Amino acid sequence: MPRRRTALTSAAVVGLSLLVAPTAAAQAATPTKPIVTRAALDPALVAGRGADVDFLEQEAENATTTGSVIGPSRAAYTLPAEASGRKAVQLAPGQYVEFTLPAATNAITVRYALPDAPTGGGITAPLDVTVNGKAKRAMTLTSQYAWLYNQYQFTNDPNADLLHPDWWITECACVPAQTPGFPGISKPFRPMHFYDEQRMWLDRTYKAGDRIRLTASASAPWTVIDLLDTHLVGAPKVRVIASNVLFFGADPTGRKDSADAFDRAIAFARRSGLKVYVPPGTYQVNRHIIVDNVTIEGAGNWYTVIKGREVALDTPLPDGSVHTGVGFYGKAGGSSNVHLSGFSIEGDVRERIDLDQVNGIGGAMSNSTIDGLHIRHTKVGMWFDGPMTNIRITNNVIVDQIADALNFHTGVTNSLARNNFVRNTGDDGLAMWAENETNAGNVFDHNTVQTPTLANGIAIYGGHDNTVSNNLVADPLREGSGLHAGSRFGAEPFTGHLWFTNNTTVRAGGLDLNWNLGLGAIWFYALDGSIDADIQVVGNHFLDSTYNAIMLVSDWPVKDLYAISNVNFRNTRVDGTGTSVVSARVKGAASFENVDARNVGAVGVNNCGSFNFPPTGSEFGLTDRGGNDGGWLAPWMLPNTFTCDDRPPVVAPPPPAPW
Structure with missing residues (x-):
């Protein structure tokens, strides 16, 4: 394809801060009716398609918050673009986003992003979880599994030079190694893969209408919440007559390695x-x-x-x-x-x-x-x-x-x-x-x-x-x-x-x-x-x-x-x-x-x-x-008239609606 210069829209790490401009003011801290979505859409628009899951999805931008809605944006290397629905909520320390439960819930999944460490490798920070202002618990968030940079196959180092200086890059419309006087790239180069998610049991089952509040800690300069999935998990499955891994030395506390115990349980199961x-x-x-x-x-x-x-x-x-x-x-x-x-x-x-x-x-x-x-x-x-x-x-x-x-x-x-x-x-x-x-x-x-x-x-x-x-x-x-x-x-x-x-x-x-x-x-x-x-x-x-x-x-x-x-x-x-x-x-x-x-x-x-x-x-x-x-x-x-506009300007359409 013909290749032309393009402007780079980049989310940049400066210390531990991410340059993201909020596009909406904080919402009033009053309870809201839950808005359940599928892929950030009204479920009626995708009825009968996709997986039939055992949780309910709520987008953070539809919830009550004292933070800021970021997005919408579809520009690569930005937090909104990687969020579900291309929007999320950014929280400063002490700010929160609060969801109203749409159904009985005893467990949650939070999709979130935290900053990277200045030299890569991620950070860890707690997220306070309260229900109806009580039952405060801390969910541990981490960006250790997020934040990739640079060219394929990518690196965890935000300060790395080009991994492939002999590759074409759009940022300079050139092959840097073949371009005399190439001034280099801004770092971190092409940050991506920002989000992670964490699951947590609640202390009991809560009813529809109860409120779950997620409050950012001071351990991170910002926390982004993308969505909340709410679950009602049933009782554990029990099989009494089986090759139980515990009989072969598996450790359910996770302190000891149980791989050999699994092997022994599998071998016995096959024999018996x-x-x-x-x-x-x-x-x-x-x-x-x-x-x-x-x-x-x-x-x-x-x-x-x-x-x-x-x-x-x-x-x-x-x-x-x-x-x-x-x-x-x-x-x-x-x-x-x-x-x-x-x-x-x-x-x-x-x-x-x-x-x-x-x-x-x-x-x-x-x-x-x-x-x-x-x-x-x-x-x-x-x-x-x-x-x-x-x-x-x-x-x-x-x-x-x-x-x-x-x-x-x-x-x-x-x-x-x-x-x-x-x-x-x-x-x-x-x-x-x-x-x-x-x-x-x-x-x-x-x-x-x-x-x-x-x-x-x-x-x-x-x-x-x-x-x-x-x-x-x-x-x-x-x-x-x-x-x-x-x-x-x-x-x-x-x-x-x-x-x-x-x-x-x-x-x-x-x-x-x-x-x-x-x-x-x-x-x-x-x-x-x-x-x-x-x-x-x-x-x-x-x-x-x-x-x-x-x-x-x-x-x-x-x-x-x-x-x-x-x-x-x-x-x-x-x-x-x-x-x-x-x-x-x-x-x-x-x-x-x-x-x-x-x-x-x-x-x-x-x-x-x-x-x-x-x-x-x-x-x-x-x-x-x-x-x-x-x-x-x-x-x-028809059948083959040229209507060629190599790169026509984009006109953003209105949101999808019933046909």
């Missing part, structure tokens, strides 16, 4: 035909637990916590890992009949090292199930390296990851991820990556992905006969968007069909900072080869897209080599775009039927083709199959 049971407690595990032909059940992910440190290895492993940590992995060559449920995995990953196997779940597990886990602070929540088949991943919560939440990598077939909730990943939320061996027959269905700070909500890289359906994706930030199909990263070609059905994206279609170019809420990218499989995009809703709703693109060096064709859009709603409904920057073709659009910021179709501008018209053709309401697809645009 029993399930492994992990009672309530916190268990220290600092390495992989290898699982095959075994069922491991916890008492519930609020009760059973398996927690470990990241451990540096004396010598790298053959796969390149230089660390290990807590995780449940299939055996070499692949496992089968593994069933994991009802526990939490708490990792200790604070930096991105791509070769490290420090994932919550890893390896290959065929004919297996993973249900009801809570995973955070690992590199990737679940990373599967095939070949493998028939895994069912359901009802899990995966948050605060350095990279992906879930990746079907290389030869994963006939598998399902359904009803999973993902928030705050440092790469794709859910991905299928057919590197070297194809992925086929897989389904991502009824999942929610919020606030990925890099890459996409849901991404499909090659493969055949895969389906993405009934998902909700909100607030992707940069170098990616909501839904994505890409011929890239050495993936096998797309063949057969790929279906995107009945998904909703909101506040997607962000800016690719390498290209300085707005993406589509759904985008197709031909980088390694053409995309010509049968692609059906049916019943999707694209709400409040920052730039385009739909994008089809190829990279500039291969624009005359590869095409995107046979993409068919039907029964689609586009409610709000900053620029266009369709942006075509590639040769090929697509069809449109019953695609309705409103609140479009620029011309409905931005058709640049492959930028050769032949007299016969654009190299990209559009077919009108009828029923396309809203005037966005005018007859004069």
Whole structure:
């Protein structure tokens, strides 16, 4: 793509202060009626889509506060942009935000941000939690798992120079190492991944209408509260007849390492035909637990916590890992009949090292199930390296990851991820990556992905006969968007069909900072080869897209080599775009039927083709199959009229509303 200079909007650390301008005055400290949202939207706008979760979400900007609302903003490297709904509340010491409970509650999750330490590594500060002015408790917040900087694979050091001075950067519109007199960069360079979340039990169950107040301490110059999730957690699950890890020496206080005890319990369970049971407690595990032909059940992910440190290895492993940590992995060559449920995995990953196997779940597990886990602070929540088949991943919560939440990598077939909730990943939320061996027959269905700070909500890289359906994706930030199909990263070609059905994206279609170019809420990218499989995009809703709703693109060096064709859009709603409904920057073709659009910021179709501008018209053709309401697809645009505006100005649309 052509690359031009762009202004950098940056959140900067100065000592321990963050330069963020509040955009709203403090609200009056009077009780407010609770506003329950999903992805910062009225739940009616996303009914039937996304995960059906057992908590209620409330955005801090809708609550009572003596702090300041920051945002809205979608500019990378800022606190509002990484917040749910692109707004949050910033508190000075002593200020608070107060939520009214919408239902009975005995536990809470707080999504928050704290400053980094001046030299990196994070800080820790308490947050006072009171209910109805009583029952004061302290929740411990930390930014030790937040704050990445610089270029991929990033660093924890806010004072670092460029990691790759031979890479193009938009800030100078140059390659610094090749630019005489380059003055350097402002530091910290490209701060990101600000937020973390913490769960806490309350002292008892409180009723609807009670008030939870979160008050910032003096231990941090500011605290940002993004949202509160309220839970009513049921009783722990008990299994009396089982291979109980306590019988084999596991320590539920977390003081002693329990990895060997888990191994003994698993071995006994396999010999005796029993399930492994992990009672309530916190268990220290600092390495992989290898699982095959075994069922491991916890008492519930609020009760059973398996927690470990990241451990540096004396010598790298053959796969390149230089660390290990807590995780449940299939055996070499692949496992089968593994069933994991009802526990939490708490990792200790604070930096991105791509070769490290420090994932919550890893390896290959065929004919297996993973249900009801809570995973955070690992590199990737679940990373599967095939070949493998028939895994069912359901009802899990995966948050605060350095990279992906879930990746079907290389030869994963006939598998399902359904009803999973993902928030705050440092790469794709859910991905299928057919590197070297194809992925086929897989389904991502009824999942929610919020606030990925890099890459996409849901991404499909090659493969055949895969389906993405009934998902909700909100607030992707940069170098990616909501839904994505890409011929890239050495993936096998797309063949057969790929279906995107009945998904909703909101506040997607962000800016690719390498290209300085707005993406589509759904985008197709031909980088390694053409995309010509049968692609059906049916019943999707694209709400409040920052730039385009739909994008089809190829990279500039291969624009005359590869095409995107046979993409068919039907029964689609586009409610709000900053620029266009369709942006075509590639040769090929697509069809449109019953695609309705409103609140479009620029011309409905931005058709640049492959930028050769032949007299016969654009190299990209559009077919009108009828029923396309809203005037966005005018007859004069068909079949391939140039309407190319390389980077049209953005017109922010109004908030989404019932159709």
